[in-house]
Amino acid sequence: MSTLKTHDTQALDALTGGAFSAPTSGERAARVRDWLAAEPSAEQMQEVFRELSARDKGAARPLREKLDEIKRAKGQEAIAAEWAEKGRTLLSQPRLNIADAMAWQRDAAKAGAPLSREPLAGVKTQLADRVKGIEDLQNRVQVQREAAVLLAQRIEVLSTKSWKDAEAAAESLRADVPQWQAQAQALLEDSNWPSVEPRFPPLLEASRNQLQVVWDAFQSALAQASAAATNTEAPLPPVPVWADELRQARGLPAEAAPTKPARPKVDPEVRARANQVVAEALAKVEQEVAQGHGKASAGAANALRNALKEHGKLLDDKLEAQAHAALGTATELEGWQRWRADQLRQELVAKAEALFEPVAPATPPAAATENTAEAAQAEAQAVSPAAAPAAPVARKPRYGGRKMQETLRALREQWKQVDQGGPPNHALWKRFDEACNEAYKVVQEWLDKVKTEAAEHRAARLALIEEVKAWAAAHADAPQGDWKSFNRALHQFSDRWREAGHLSEKAFAELQPQWKEAIGHAAAPLxxxxxxxxxxxxxxxxxxxxxxxxxxxxxxxxxxxxxxxxxxxxxxxxxxxxxxxxxxxxxxxxxxxxxxxxxxxxxxxxxMSGRDRAVLDASRAVEEATASGDAQKIRAAMAALEQALKARDDADAAAAAAPAPAPSGDAVAAEATAEPAEGEAAAAPAAPAKPAKPVIAMRGDDRPGARRPETAAAGRGKFDARRPGPGGRDDRRGAGFRSDRDDRGGGFRGGEREDRGPRLGDTAFRAQRDALEHAQAALRKLAAQAHGEALTQLMTAWEQRSGEQVPSHQELGRVVTPQVRQAWVQALAKPGAGDASDLLLRLEIAADVPTPAEQIAARRQMQLLLLTKRHEPGPQETWGTDVAKVLATAYDAAAARRLQNALKNLLRR
Known part of the structure; x- marks a missing residue:
């Protein structure tokens, strides 16, 4: 099985161009990308990914991304095929509803279908063209309706003029009316006519019938007027103006205007009811006109007209005149509202068309013209731009997807509000709608991108939920010892969930319970x-x-x-x-x-006691002296602190004056004292104790292999280590040593110890300890500074050959004796001569400081030479004399640096 697997790996390595045998992860990833550029099959990629992911997940990442892309593409192809079929079904229907077409695009985008790729892009374009054709057809119906009204108005205006003018204008009308009829018939024969809204066909049919009736009546009256003009016996036309003109041409008197018949008597209650109805409608019109409501005033005016039609015969003349005046005012307001609404619509159209801004074309450099002919042509076009073909102006959107969407929504809402305040304007609406549709393409691209990203984010979150479930199953039965790692892994899952990308509220509400269930199950052991x-x-x-x-x-x-x-x-x-x-x-x-x-x-x-207070005051004085930086003050304050530590207050002194118990063994007994009676003198002081036996130091032979002398036998006294102790055993501590402490805790009974005074309080002890530490650190710092200044002064004295500038004995420190300093001064009194190389090596060996790289071999040779001279003093003993010999030589900057580095260590010892 292992051999078969190795063979498969070798085959896959050969297939991928060495992706498995590459030494580093980066090279493996590069070879995988090169192999993917050759577009291998999905089966090969899957097999390579399965083997490579177990070895190097980083190198297998391009494969995983490619496989995920193929998987998404297959899913989108299935979705695209489904929605393409739905779109073709809509296109195949004889009657297409615009709402259904727009709903198809909206639902397809929600489902994640790739509307920007084929076949959905073609279906989307066909549906958009079909919808645009239907909308254009509906706009043409409205235009034809307006044209029919204008033709009818032209015919009605001719009835108020001479019949001869009407006869002259009849020729153009005989061409315009059939043309309108032909255009109306073309609308009916359009393939999109069954898909228009149901309200448009009746409008077109009514316009056709009305125009035909008016045209037939005009032709009949004009023919009758022409006959009456040639034949005095022919009847006059039904048009009053033409009839009066023909009557005058025949020499007949004008027909008297019919007298207005008297109004019949009406019941007063009926007349009052009619006046009340008309007065209420009149008040409503006046109120709406006063407030400037365009549509409301138009509705109130129509209500007043209907009331006049119904009750006009029963009204008073005054009320009827007021009603007609109010209707005139309402008509003027309606015209003003139309004008104002058109102004607002033009502003909205300008805003919609300004959503795209032109892009200035890049001016090509002069070197871009390759030959003289092209240069001449470019110059000719620059001189005569009218002769050059107009290039399309490139435009770019002013806003991004979301901002464009919000702007379009706001513009359409404003258009709706304008439509509510005045009559519609179809020409401006067409311009506005075209500009908005052009800008909506940006929104559509953004929505497609957002939906694609949302689908990817959803897939990533689902994969994360499955990963958490698998992780929980793998760690459910395992022993949980490292709970911190367990908790860290849970936090990493939570961070990945938060950073998994944006989802819609509906999708997030769907996935959030699944995530909580999975992460809760994973976190149960913790x-x-x-x-x-x-x-x-x-x-x-x-x-x-x-x-x-x-x-x-x-x-x-x-x-x-x-x-x-x-x-x-x-x-x-x-x-x-x-x-x-x-x-x-x-x-x-x-x-x-x-x-x-x-x-x-x-x-x-x-x-605290008086002694503690004294120690505290002395500690403060030490701190103040330390802050001043004066070494003399610091030493004086430290001495005062030492005296305060050794001092006793009155009570402690009285307690210290008490007699101590007599020591045992060979110790000298203290003189017994008794408390003197009142008025008696104190006893004489105790006799001094015998001096202790002096200790004689001995120097043994410390050479390697030498036999050490035996310890001299101690006297057979109290400290004889070989003398048996109590009970017959060897008491190595000696008979005079006792572990029993004095009752006062003041030392051993067998001997005397230094009297340190009573115990300090905690505050005083800490204060004196900190003060002494700070003072000692300051003294060390001052000493280092003084040594540095002294060394600098000594180097200056060497350079100038001036013995007077050699630092004093106090400045050099206690390690430099007066004899050594005097030798240095005498060396500087003579002119410099000689070589100081060997002397500097001896000083560097004595100070144990580094030697320059070029002198390391010489230093090693000197160290070997010193080992052979065992009975001669070493560099540590003769360094004072060696310094004097160096000062006797001529000054050299490099030698001065080496001498100063060595003296830094030597003067500190």
């Missing part, structure tokens, strides 16, 4: 461990309360409990707020106990 950890921490909090309430605070128990808490906190992680809350509850009783202890200590420190 939640159980956290619950147990919280219980253990609560138990430790109770222990802390018990320790804090104890009269004596046990520091060891507190440290042990804190270590247990830290171990628990490092083992099982909790939420930050919850963990902080538990920690605060845990440390509160212990902090309270320590605070009580601190308060007690402060109370005890407040009642």
């Amino acid at each position: 939640e159980a461990a956290q619950k147990s950890s919280i219980e253990r921490r609560n138990a430790m909090i109770e222990e802390a309360k018990v320790l804090g309430d104890a009269p004596m605070l046990r520091i060891d128990a507190v440290k042990s409990l804190q270590q247990r808490w830290q171990a628990e906190a490092q083992t099982v992680p909790l939420d930050r707020k919850q963990e902080q809350k538990l920690w605060d509850a845990f440390r509160k009783p212990i902090d309270d106990a320590f605070n009580r202890k601190t308060q007690e200590r402060e109370k005890a420190a407040a009642a």
Whole structure:
């Protein structure tokens, strides 16, 4: 099986051009990309991905992306085929509803269909052309209706003029009316005519009938007028103006105007009711006109007209005149509203057309013209731009997808509001709609991109949910020891979910419960461990309360409990707020106990002795001297602090004056003193103790292999180590050594120790300790500065051969004796001569400082030479003399640097 797998890997490596055998991940990824550029089959890519992902996921990433792209493409092809079939079904219907066509595009985009690619792009274009054709047909119906009204008005106006003018204008009408009829018939024969809205066919039919009736009546009256003009016996035409003209031509008197018949008597109640109805309609018209409501005033005017038609015969003359005046005012307002609405529409059209801005063409450089002929042609076009063909002006959208969508929505809402305030204008609407549709292409592209990204984000989130489920199944039965890694993995899953991209509210509401279920199942082991950890921490909090309430605070128990808490906190992680809350509850009783202890200590420190106060004052004086930077003041303050530490106050001095118990063994007994009676003199001082036996130092032979001398036998006294102790055993400590302390704690009974005075308080002890540390650090710093200045001064003295400039003995330090300094001064008194190379090497060996690279071999040779001269003094012993010899030579900057580096270490010893 292993051999077969190796053979498959070799074959795949040969197939991919060495993607498996490449030494680094980057080379493997590069060879995979090169192989993908050759467009292999999906089966080959799947097989290579399966083998390569187990070895190198980074190199297999291009394969995974390519496979995901193929998978998405297949899914989109299926969706595209489905919606293409639906679109073709819509196109095949004889009657296409515009709403259905727009709903198809909207639903296809929601389903994630690739509308920008074939075959959906072609179906989308066909549907858009079909819808545009239907809308154009509906606009043409409205235009034809307006043209029919204009033709009827032309015919009606001719009835008010001479019949001869009408006869002259009849020729153009005989051409215009049939042409209109032909155009109307062409609309009926259009293939999109069955798809227009149901309200348009009746409008066109009514316009045809009305125009035909008016045209037939005009032709009949004109023919009758022509006959009456040639034959005086022929009847006059029914047109009053023409009849009067023909009557005058015959010499007949004009026909008297018919007298207005008297109004019949009407019941007063009926007349009052009619006046009330008309007055109410009149008041409504006047109110709407006063407020400037265009559509409302038009509706009120129509209501008033209907009331006049119904009750006009019963009205008073005054009320009838007011009604007609109000109707005239309403008509004027309607005209003004139309004008104002058209102005607003033109502004909206300008805004819609300004959604695209022209792009200035790039001016080609002069070097772009390759030959003289092309240059001449370009010059001719520049001189005569009218002769050159007009190039289409490139335009680009002013806004992005979302901003464009919001702008279009706002413009259409404004157009609707304008339509509500005035009559429609179809010509402006067509321009506005075309501009908005052109701008909507940007929105459509953006929506397609957003929907594609949303589909990818949804797929990524679903894959993440499956990954979390697989991870939870893999870690469900495994022993959970590292809970921090477990918690870190859960947080990483949560971060990936938050960063998985935007989804719509509906899609997010669908996936969020699945995610919560998966992540909750994955986090169940950690939640159980956290619950147990919280219980253990609560138990430790109770222990802390018990320790804090104890009269004596046990520091060891507190440290042990804190270590247990830290171990628990490092083992099982909790939420930050919850963990902080538990920690605060845990440390509160212990902090309270320590605070009580601190308060007690402060109370005890407040009642300090006179010695403590003196030590505190001396410590403050040391701190002030340290801040001044004066070495003399610092040493004086330190000496005063030492005196304060050795001093005793009155009470301590009285206690120190008490007699001490007599030591045992060979120790000299102290003189017994008794408290003198009142009025008696004090006893004589005790006799001085015998001086201790002097210690004689011995020097042994420290050569390698030498036999060390035996320790001289001690006297058979109290410290004889070989003398048996109590009980017959060897007491190695000696008979005079006792572990029993003096009752006062002042030392061993068997001997005397230095009297250090009573114990200091905590505040005074810490103050004197800190003051001494700071003072010593300051002195060391000042000493280093002084050494540096002294060395600089010494190098200057060497350069100028001036013995007077050699630093003083105090400035050089205690390691330089006066004899050595005098030798340095004498060396500078003579002119410089000689070589200082070997001397500098000896000084660098003595100071244990580095030697320049070019002198390392010479230094090693000198070290070997020094090893052969065992009885001669070494460089550490003769460095003062060596410095004098170096100063006797001529000054050299490099030699001065080496000498200064060596003296830095030597003067500090």
